[in-house]
Amino acid sequence: MAEQADSSGQGLHARLLDALGPAITAGEYPPGTVLRTDEVAERYEVSRTVVREAVRVLESMHLVESRRRVGLTVLPTAEWNVYDPQVITWRLAGADRPRQLRSLTVLRSAVEPAAARLAAGSATPQQCADLTEHALGMVATSRGHRLGEYLEHDVAFHRVVLNSSGNEMFARLGDVVAAVLAGRTRHDVMFSDPRQEAVTMHVQVAEAVREGDGERAESVMRNITVDAMAELDVLAP
Amino acid sequence: MAEQADSSGQGLHARLLDALGPAITAGEYPPGTVLRTDEVAERYEVSRTVVREAVRVLESMHLVESRRRVGLTVLPTAEWNVYDPQVITWRLAGADRPRQLRSLTVLRSAVEPAAARLAAGSATPQQCADLTEHALGMVATSRGHRLGEYLEHDVAFHRVVLNSSGNEMFARLGDVVAAVLAGRTRHDVMFSDPRQEAVTMHVQVAEAVREGDGERAESVMRNITVDAMAELDVLAP
DNA sequence: TGGACCATAAAAAGTCATACTTAAAGCGCG
DNA sequence: CGCGCTTTAAGTATGACTTTTTATGGTCCA
Numbered sequence: 001m002a003e004q005a006d007s008s009g010q011g012l013h014a015r016l017l018d019a020l021g022p023a024i025t026a027g028e029y030p031p032g033t034v035l036r037t038d039e040v041a042e043r044y045e046v047s048r049t050v051v052r053e054a055v056r057v058l059e060s061m062h063l064v065e066s067r068r069r070v071g072l073t074v075l076p077t078a079e080w081n082v083y084d085p086q087v088i089t090w091r092l093a094g095a096d097r098p099r100q101l102r103s104l105t106v107l108r109s110a111v112e113p114a115a116a117r118l119a120a121g122s123a124t125p126q127q128c129a130d131l132t133e134h135a136l137g138m139v140a141t142s143r144g145h146r147l148g149e150y151l152e153h154d155v156a157f158h159r160v161v162l163n164s165s166g167n168e169m170f171a172r173l174g175d176v177v178a179a180v181l182a183g184r185t186r187h188d189v190m191f192s193d194p195r196q197e198a199v200t201m202h203v204q205v206a207e208a209v210r211e212g213d214g215e216r217a218e219s220v221m222r223n224i225t226v227d228a229m230a231e232l233d234v235l236a237p
Numbered sequence: 238m239a240e241q242a243d244s245s246g247q248g249l250h251a252r253l254l255d256a257l258g259p260a261i262t263a264g265e266y267p268p269g270t271v272l273r274t275d276e277v278a279e280r281y282e283v284s285r286t287v288v289r290e291a292v293r294v295l296e297s298m299h300l301v302e303s304r305r306r307v308g309l310t311v312l313p314t315a316e317w318n319v320y321d322p323q324v325i326t327w328r329l330a331g332a333d334r335p336r337q338l339r340s341l342t343v344l345r346s347a348v349e350p351a352a353a354r355l356a357a358g359s360a361t362p363q364q365c366a367d368l369t370e371h372a373l374g375m376v377a378t379s380r381g382h383r384l385g386e387y388l389e390h391d392v393a394f395h396r397v398v399l400n401s402s403g404n405e406m407f408a409r410l411g412d413v414v415a416a417v418l419a420g421r422t423r424h425d426v427m428f429s430d431p432r433q434e435a436v437t438m439h440v441q442v443a444e445a446v447r448e449g450d451g452e453r454a455e456s457v458m459r460n461i462t463v464d465a466m467a468e469l470d471v472l473a474p
Numbered sequence: 475t476g477g478a479c480c481a482t483a484a485a486a487a488g489t490c491a492t493a494c495t496t497a498a499a500g501c502g503c504g
Numbered sequence: 505c506g507c508g509c510t511t512t513a514a515g516t517a518t519g520a521c522t523t524t525t526t527a528t529g530g531t532c533c534a
Contacts, residue, residue, distance in 0.1 A: 011488070069513055084321065248516095
């Protein structure tokens with residue numbers, strides 16, 4: 001079973017965060033808006049302590065700035081820590097989800113081919129096995145409207161590639177890729193089964209990595225990401 | 238002048254953060270270590286309020302986890318939000334700086350060529366002008382041990398490329414690139430002037446972007462990053 | 475006698491209210 | 505026009521109380 005995600009955590013401060021974060025990232029409090037601690041405390045019926053803790057976190061995400069005698073100022077979008085998983089989650093849940101999905105897909109297009117190339121040079125036998133397993137899993141579930149299972153294998157596959165690259169910066173993008181992939185199928189119900197060519201390419205990446213052919217792994221993965229971009233162009237405005 | 242960086246901020250909680258963050262990322266409190274709020278409060282001579290605020294931030298960076306009846310547990314490295322600018326700063330200042338520099342350079346190698354290609358398709362005239370200006374600035378300062386000025390142009394150049402890509406995820410990596418470039422020259426005093434080929438390549442990227450030649454912009458930028466990787470291999474073990 | 479299960483106690487984080495300190499924005503006076 | 509005072513809101517500290525979770529210990533059954 002999938003984990004509970006890390007939003008909606010326990011504790012008042014976490015719940016306040018899950019109220020403020022989405023509100024800010026959704027533009028409900030546009031940049032330049034000034035809030036006061038007491039005001040927030042009253043509105044959400046929590047103590048100032050709780051508000052301050054939540055604010056410290058928002059501040060570390062560069063969503064707001066707290067200044068004495070002024071209050072909490074919502075910062076312009078350009079300042080936000082857009083790599084923070086929580087910020088990504090909030091934005092994906094909000095109004096500019098399409099734009100966000102596009103940004104992330106472009107990032108994927110840059111990172112995943114590079115990761116695949118590196119993976120070919122440093123994946124462990126276990127990782128190669130996992131790769132093959134999930135690629136075959138995708139094949140097996142690519143027909144018959146088993147999108148749920150298909151997605152799980154797809155996500156796992158890309159996670160393994162990123163982890164196998166041996167680069168921790170790449171590895172940490174696993175959640176991002178998962179969010180993008182999940183978003184794709186969840187957003188609009190995909191009636192049709194995945195395209196067979198896409199499935200085949202995953203198998204090929206697994207092969208290339210197993211054989212240590214970085215060049216080919218990168219190249220095929222690049223085609224996968226090109227596909228993803230194209231798909232996005234069809235679905236989104 | 239360069240900005241004051243956002244570490245060492247005002248406020249006790251920020252200072253506590255600047256004590257705990259580097260200590261944790263440096264492995265001074267290894268993963269699994271358990272701290273208690275009161276203990277920390279006493280050791281750093283601050284109130285529990287302050288400790289809790291700092292902890293909330295560390296928690297949002299996934300450096301620690303706070304559990305009732307247990308305390309603050311330092312999380313394994315794999316959990317850390319390695320894209321958080323503050324975490325990057327802390328780690329670059331610490332012991333595994335070389336490893337960190339390498340990770341970030343690999344990331345650059347994946348992202349910057351893609352960014353250059355996009356920039357060729359969407360850079361404004363102003364951005365093209367800036368690009369040319371900084372490329373020429375690099376040429377002008379590439380001889381005569383003017384590394385300080387050279388670095389400034391270099392950083393500015395790469396920032397403009399990333400911003401011109403029109404992708405906010407890429408744009409936000411400007412600080413990372415700046416940190417890597419700065420680290421390169423600061424770490425070991427570079428006696429020799431930059432290689433002329435490297436300088437020339439920057440001029441070529443500026444040209445390609447101006448002419449809208451994404452293919453070439455990407456290709457030359459890729460060579461620049463290959464150079465950066467090679468340089469790292471020479472300097473680091 | 476040994477093990478499993480449940481109730482209870484203790485420990486530490488979480489929450490709240492309050493009092494007090496500090497910095498800075500804005501106003502008014504010289 | 506500028507200097508300083510006032511006022512405001514964030515920052516800090518403390519103590520009392522709540523909640524959750526772990527660990528302990530004891531009982532009951534096999």
